[in-house]
Amino acid sequence: MSGIVDLTLTYTNDVAGFSKEASKVLDVDGWNASTLTFYSHCGTHMDAPIHFNVSNQTIDEIPVSNFVGKAWVIDARHVGSKGLIKPEHIHQDIKDKFVAGDGLIFWTGWSKYVNTPKYRDELPRISEALALWCIDKKVKMIGVEPPSVADVNNLDEVTKIHQILLKGVVIIEGLTNIDALQTNCVELIALPLKIESGDGAPARVIAIEKYL
Known part of the structure; x- marks a missing residue:
C-alpha cells in the first residue's frame, strides 16, 4: 500500500512573511474566518x-503537468552549513535510473532550523555545476529544504542559480519531513x-510512496 507523506511546512505567525489574524468569530459573526497575509516566497513555496x-x-x-511526477530523493545531509551540493552527490545508481522528466528532492535535514537565523543565513545550496546538470538532464522539478536553492545573502549567486534552473526546472523551496520517507x-x-x-x-507538497 502506498504511503502519503506531507512535505509542507505549517504556516504559523512565527514564519517570516506570513501572518494570520481573526477576521470573523463565531460568537459575534456566526462563523470563524481569518485574514491571511503572505510574502510570495515564504514557507513551502514555488518559484x-x-x-x-x-x-x-x-x-x-x-x-x-509540471507539478506532478516521479522524483528521486538525494541524501545530502553530509553537505552541511553553507555547503555546495554537486552532481557527484547524486549516487550513480540514481543517475543510471534517472530519465528526462524525473525530479530531484535534496534531503539536507535543514528544515530543523526553521525560524532560526541559521535557516536562512547558513543554508546548503545548489552549485552552479548541479544547476547546469539539472538543465542538461531535463529535470522537471527540484525540491530543497532551505528557503532558497542558493545563498540569499549573495545576490550574484542567488540570481545565477535561479536563472539557470528556471530555464526549465520547477523550483520548490522550504520542504520538510523528508526523513519520514521510506x-x-x-x-x-x-x-x-x-x-x-x-x-x-x-504550495502544498506531498510525496506518494508508490514505488515501494
Missing part, C-alpha cells in the same frame, strides 16, 4: 520564471496557489 526575469511566465501559467523514489505533487501574474506562491 516562477518571472521571479528572476528568465521569462515572462508566471506561476498561474505553468502547466499543471524510499528514495516517490511521486511528487507540488501545487502552488494559482495567483494571477504571480512570481511565486505558497
Whole structure:
C-alpha cells in the first residue's frame, strides 16, 4: 500500500512573511474566518520564471503537468552549513535510473532550523555545476529544504542559480519531513496557489510512496 507523506511546512505567525489574524468569530459573526497575509516566497513555496526575469511566465501559467511526477530523493545531509551540493552527490545508481522528466528532492535535514537565523543565513545550496546538470538532464522539478536553492545573502549567486534552473526546472523551496520517507523514489505533487501574474506562491507538497 502506498504511503502519503506531507512535505509542507505549517504556516504559523512565527514564519517570516506570513501572518494570520481573526477576521470573523463565531460568537459575534456566526462563523470563524481569518485574514491571511503572505510574502510570495515564504514557507513551502514555488518559484516562477518571472521571479528572476528568465521569462515572462508566471506561476498561474505553468502547466499543471509540471507539478506532478516521479522524483528521486538525494541524501545530502553530509553537505552541511553553507555547503555546495554537486552532481557527484547524486549516487550513480540514481543517475543510471534517472530519465528526462524525473525530479530531484535534496534531503539536507535543514528544515530543523526553521525560524532560526541559521535557516536562512547558513543554508546548503545548489552549485552552479548541479544547476547546469539539472538543465542538461531535463529535470522537471527540484525540491530543497532551505528557503532558497542558493545563498540569499549573495545576490550574484542567488540570481545565477535561479536563472539557470528556471530555464526549465520547477523550483520548490522550504520542504520538510523528508526523513519520514521510506524510499528514495516517490511521486511528487507540488501545487502552488494559482495567483494571477504571480512570481511565486505558497504550495502544498506531498510525496506518494508508490514505488515501494
